[in-house]
Amino acid sequence: MNRHSIYAFTLSMLLGVGMTSCTKYNEVDPPRFDHPSQEELPLPTHTISQLKALYKRGGVQIDKPIVVSAVIASDDSEGNLYKSCYIEDETGGIELKFALGNLSSIYPQGTRVRLLCQGLQLGDYAGQINVGYPSKEEKYETAFYPELLVHRSLLKEEPTTITPYELTIPTLSKQYAGTLIRLRDVQFLASEQGHTYADPLGKEKNRNVNRTLVDRxxxxxxxxxxxxxxxxxxxxxxxxxxxxxxxxxxxxxxxxLILREQDVQLSNPRF
Structure with a gap:
């Protein structure tokens, strides 16, 4: 090997080492959302209603290996839900305060999941129990669970289907809180005709807007x-x-909480 060849070889080796070192030092591996086999999934220990029953005022950090099998009930693709999702089983639903944007791109509505609860926090906000991260702010019982940890606690099981509960306004109850429901034969108030769902131009002042449905x-x-x-x-x-x-x-x-505009099917004549 001549002198020029030796120089070129040595330079290429140094560059290769440098590139490898920079990659390892500067880059963070993205979170993995592997689909574990059925044998790898921990067995369920609690239903959602049993999980909620563990709540105590002030919040409860879960220190036992509690596992819940449930289905993703929500969809955040149209932005009416942010860094949060809802799961449900046959006993009810619950909000997961998980700080993963566009969560439904990884956990689509209808995906069966297993929630590993150890290390999470049960909290209450305005009378509705949720699951999140221990909060450092006294006024909140839960904070958002960090994005890079979500895949450790929410395991994808398999795709399935979810059927909304068919209810009426008079039959609504907290039994169905956090679940996907469908109301039929409803319309928006006549006084709200011509209004928009919310206020995108004034969103800094009006972050959320209430409209009203009415039945016959x-x-x-x-x-x-x-x-x-x-x-x-x-x-x-x-x-x-x-x-x-x-x-x-x-x-x-x-x-x-409407998830997608297409979920509002009000094309029949007004009553």
Whole structure:
């Protein structure tokens, strides 16, 4: 090997080492969201209602290997839900305060998951129990679970289907809080015709906007929409029909959280 060849070889080796070192030093491996085999999945130990029953005022950090099998009930693709999702099983639903943006791109609605609860925190906000991270702020019982840890606690099991609970406004109850429901034969108030779902132009002042659904008997229900949602500036539909959404509660007041504009099917004549 001549002198020039030796120089070129040595330079290439040094560059290779340098590039490898920079990659290892500067880059952080992205979180993995592998699909574990059935044999690798821990067995469920609790239902959602049993998990909620562990809550105590002030918040409870879970220190036992509790596992919940559930289905993703929500979809954050249109921005009316942010860094949060809802899961449900046959006993009810619960919000997961997980700081992973566009979470539904990894955990689509209808995905069966297993929630590993050890290390998470049970908390309450306005009468609704949720799961998150221990909070450093006294006014909140939970904080958002860090993005890079989500894959450790929320394991994908398999895709499945989710069927909304068919309810009416009078039959709403906290039993269905955090679950996907469908209301039929409803419409927005006549006084709200011509209004938009929320206020995208004034979102810094009006982060959320309430609209009202009504049924044939005059029963009313709040629809709460983020001004950051993709459909926030769309005019409310004028007709009647069905609405599919997540049922939430603010203390004792039921509210609907619309996930996608297409879930509002109000194309029939008004009543």
């Amino acid at each position: 008997s005059g029963h009313q229900l709040i629809v709460r929409t983020s001004s950051y949602a993709k459909f926030a500036g769309r005019v409310l539909p004028t007709g009647s029909g069905s609405v599919t959404a997540i049922l939430t509660y603010f203390r004792d007041t039921p509210q609907l």
